[in-house]
Amino acid sequence: MEDESHNNTLPNGFNTGSPESPFLKTSTTTTQHNKEQDRFLPIANVGRIMKKVIPPNGKISKDAKETVQECVSEFISFVTGEASDKCQREKRKTINGDDVIWAITTLGFEDYVEPLKTYLQKYKEIEGEKLSIPKQMRSEQRLQQHHNNYHDQNNQPFNGAYASSNLISQPPYVPTDQKFSLTFSPNSIQSQLRQQDQIDSVGHWYE
């Protein structure tokens, strides 16, 4: 009972169970559900990160994950608001990475600053290298990243299907080529024989 009512109160797009499936069929409910879902980060990602810091035999209840989902969204809004205020005071329109780190420092999360500065510095270096890479290769890397993200977020067998198509497309090609070259000779011989038959037939007809 409580589980069902709780799920209705805090819907999560990635963990919809049987109680919610009838509602998902209604377009109005689906629209509202999607909007509510967009306010939070995916519960699967949140749960995965939470498991990193607890012992293997530890467990996390769903309501704990949902509470952390809400806390993270509040954290993003809280820090973004502080960064936005700073940009407005300085008459800038774009919030950048340094603004985020500044806001996090101002709001008391001192422990986060050193890791984030290192992270942002590394990211900028990689982005700098990225610009020197030819455009075509860069788009290929983005496509690959897109596939990885899609797989990570949805836990669907998309990657499996992709790997399967790879196996189907490339390895059988060589055997086919070999078979073709192998069957060419006997076909050629048979073709010559048939041609001779046709000639004889034509000759006989004329005779």
Added chain:
Amino acid sequence: MQVHVYNNNAKMDQNQHVQPAQEAYGENQYQSNPVTTPTVLPTQTSDSSLSSSYPRQHPNDPQLEAMYELRQERLQQQLNNFWAKQCQEIQEATDLRTHSLPLARIKKIMKSDEDVKLVSAEAPVVFAKACEMFIMELTLRAWANVEEDQRKIIKKHDIASSISRADVFDFLIDTVPRPLENILDQQGFVGLPTSTVPTPLNDACYHNPPPQALVPGNPYGSPRIAVGMPILDQNHPGLQIHHFLTPMEPTPTPTPNPQNPSPSSDC
């Protein structure tokens, strides 16, 4: 004599330093099962009241206070190790293109504020890492709470307790349900009238009937007072809260609650 009857954990006898608290845990777990009349509450309310910002921290009992400080030190050490590990992992990281959180969703949350106009590409990247560390810190603090109660499942109130104990998380007070925090605060004021106690319990337990919330505490008061240990009586109400909430909240994967690891870790 009566205390030993309720003692289900054999290892508690071996752990002399934390014996009072361990006995309290065992008794609470046992007493949460039987159904008795709520006639003991008036007696409890007549005890002298102590005000405290943390329900588990009672200056009058140096032993419990030492245990609390020991746990705080352990948590701080775990957090220090966590942050050192974060710095090391980022230093050694080579692939920064794989993010544990979707950047588009982060950007959407950022732009939910109408004052936010433009967001550079690097801002969601920084947030992805910041949020990952935020989630891990919250979980680490919540797990320390779980270990205190000798449980294995992190629940909603563990997150709430962790948030209420650190000033840096004050911005989350409105996000996490207040009633639980009220209960924790009120446990420091044992002198509150009986009629006001059930209300926050109902809120915290999602409208469970008051008798269920009141029952676990009743059998405990009688034997404790008979034994003549008033100091422990004042300390135990705070412990009962966590056992109230544990069986009432639904658990997706119910598992037995072994008490073996905690005593050894406390030593």
